[in-house]
Amino acid sequence: MYYPDEVVEEVRMKNDIVDVISGYVKMQRRGSNYFGLCPFHNEKSPSFSVSQIKQMYYCFGCGAGGNVFTFLMEYENYSFEEAIKFLADKAGVSLPEADYSVEARRNENKRAKLLAVNKEAARYFYYQLRSQKGQVGYRYLRERALSDETIKKFGLGFAHVTSDDLTKYLKSKGYEDKLIMEAGLAGFDEKYGVHDKFWNRVMFPIQDGNHRVIGFGGRVMGDGKPKYLNSPETMIFDKSKNLYGLNFARTARAGHIILCEGYMDVIAMHQSGFTQAVASLGTSFTAGQANLLRRYAKEVILAYDSDGAGVNAALRAIGILKEAGLTGKVLNLEPYKDPDEFMKNLGEDVFKERLRQAENSFFFELRMSEKNYNLKDPESKTRFHREIAQKLCGFSEEVERENYIEAVAEKYHIGFDNLRKLVAACAVQTGMAKVAVRPKSGIQKKTDAEENKKKPQKLLLTWLAEEPSLYPQIKKYISSKDFTSDLYRKIAEKFFEDLENGAFHPADIISMFTDEQQQREAAGVFNTKLVELSTKAEKEKAFHDILVAVKRESLNYFTEQASADMLMLNQMIAGKKELEELSKTHISLD
Structure with a gap:
């Protein structure tokens, strides 16, 4: 859904970033900014800064930064559209209706109906667990050492022994047979007609990242087959792109995700305080699930069963995690089979120690090969x-x-x-890339020349953001074309245009970028640390030196391009004159 720029800006301006972030992070005011512990990485001293003037946040430790939309997208893992809707609702801003095609509107309506019928089914199962007929399911969960609080948190329920209770209930609520079957809650055959898919089972509602019920898993009571039964894939339920427990784990901020095999393992982990645990949905771990996890953590700790099947599953998962660019580690659960048994027998403290000792996935692979x-x-x-x-x-x-x-x-x-x-x-x-051979003691220092070239440009943009009144004095010498990085040039174009119009909003500039890394870099541009200088003369010299450095780098850039492009040649000639004039000009910071 596309929202006009003026709507996006209205929503942003009506949600003060300090008010929004203070609901997630405890902050204290220091000068004109607010500081607290960064919610995106572990730290002991506050490096997370929020500027009410700029309506931006920036962490000087990990580089996370952006505006109020970016914060919700990073913290809550919302899409841009979800962040806008959340903040619009918070501020009482009416968003325009989506302009869907006929087919898109039909699909959206179908999705809404499937979510609604699943929600009603989850409600039904939840209350049946607490009825007389559901006591067998309730006793099973209590025997598995689950508290009432945990049962409630995960919305666990029960499906009766009879095979048409849910269907009758949903039909009484106005849902048609066709929709109930499309949701995977019922099937049809000539003998029984429309009948429940789940019966005589403890029910595990499966929720997406926004806590919406998209499917179910059911564990049979007794010796029936199959032991676990899951919803079929539907328009709203794609097993390869969802994970059980992710709706809670995505906000755990543990620095890693624990990947389990079963629903009960995840629930046992959460009950013991390890709310970063998730599980695949009755299928092998997939590349889609790995890409989903990449949004929430860089490291995944595999807590698979310690039997042969679990080891093979872990070896497959390691390869998938590596392909997705994630770091994998393997948890040693011995002498117990799974996390649920481990937790019941050895407890939280031992589990924490095992987490700290989790084995590097490469060495796990070698250890398995060694056998x-x-x-x-x-x-x-x-x-x-x-x-x-x-x-x-x-x-x-x-x-x-x-x-x-x-x-x-x-x-x-x-x-x-x-x-x-x-x-x-x-x-x-094997025909793989040649491996460079160099002495073990060789030291190779890496210098980033590009970063050194861009630093004066960052300093200039930060300084102007702090003191926009300086712009009229420098616009004769510096333009957006003097910024040699594409991203910086785009920022400068918008920034200088806003300064010309007297309506500069740094947070608005962040919204020009949809890529998370670009948003971080854009936020960093306006949060470069300026050297604290005591006298006016020192400040004026420092500011002048920055201007000259930006102009000189610009001249070097256009000089390199001039031989192949007449426009670049003209720009080089003009830039040379401007640099000579700027070198002799005094810029007052009054």
Whole structure:
């Protein structure tokens, strides 16, 4: 849904960023800004800054930053549309109706009806658990050591032994057979007609990230088959793109996600305070689920069953996590089979220690491979070392590969240089990229010349944001074209246009970008740390030096391009004159 810029700006201006963020972060005022502990990374001293003047936030520790929309998108993991709707409702702003096509409107209506019937079904199951007929289900949950509070939190319920109770109830509420079946709550056959899909089961409502019921899982009471039964995929329920418990885990802020195999494992984790736990939905972990997790954490700790099937599932998941750019670790649950049993027998403190000791996924893979070799036999041991070398070839980044070679060499008592040569040989034999060979003691310093070039541009934009009254004195010498980065140039174009019109709103500039990284970088542009200077003369010199540095870099840029472009040549000539004049000009900070 597209909202006009004026509507977006109205919503933003009617939601003061300090008021909104103070509902999530405890902050104290320091000068013109507010500071608190960053909600996006673990820290002990406050580096999270919120500016009421700029209507922006920025963390000097992790670089998170943006406006009020960005905050909700990062903290609550809302889409941009969801953030606007939330804040519009909070401020009492009426949003325009969506301009859907006939087909899109039909699909939207169908989605709304499916969500409504699922919500009603969840309500029905919830109350049946507390009825006389639901006592068998309630006793089962209590025997699994779940508290009433936990049962309520997850909306757990019960489906009766009879096979048409839910269907009758939903029809009494006005829902038609066709919709009930499309939601996966009922099936049809010639003998029984329309009948419930779930019966004689404890019910687990499956919710999306916004706490909307999109499907169900049911655990049979007794020895019936299948033991666990899940809703089929529907318009609103895609198993490969959802995770059980994610509606709670996405706001856990633990720095990692615990990935389990079963619903009860997740619930046991949450009851014990580990609210970062999730589980796949009756299927193997998928790339879609890994990409979903990437929105919430960089590290995933696998808490799969410790049996053979669990190990194989963990090995598959490690590869998927790696492909998604996530760091994977593996939890040691022995001597127990799953997190639920572990927690009941050893408790929270031991589980916390196991989390801290979670095994690096690469070393877990090696440990599992090691079981296939006899390390007392030289030939078998050599084959194992070759397999290690092949796995090490999978690290495309040289620094990371070197670090793992060093760690593996130490762990398995292999000579570092010998292992490096073996890795290089494997890379050549398998046709993979050549592995650079350099001495172990070699130190390669990385300098980011581009960042050094951009720093004066960032300083200038921050300074003008702090003191917009300086713009009229510098606009003769500096324009948006002097910013050599595409992102900075776009920011400067909007910034300088607003300054010309006398209506500068830094937070509005953030809304020009939809990419999260660009929003962070844009926020950082207006939050560069300025050196504190004591005298007016020192400040004027510093500001003048920044202007000259921006103009000089601009001139260098256009000079490099001038030979191939007449427009660039003209820009270079004009820039040279402006730089000469600027060098002789005094800029007053009065």
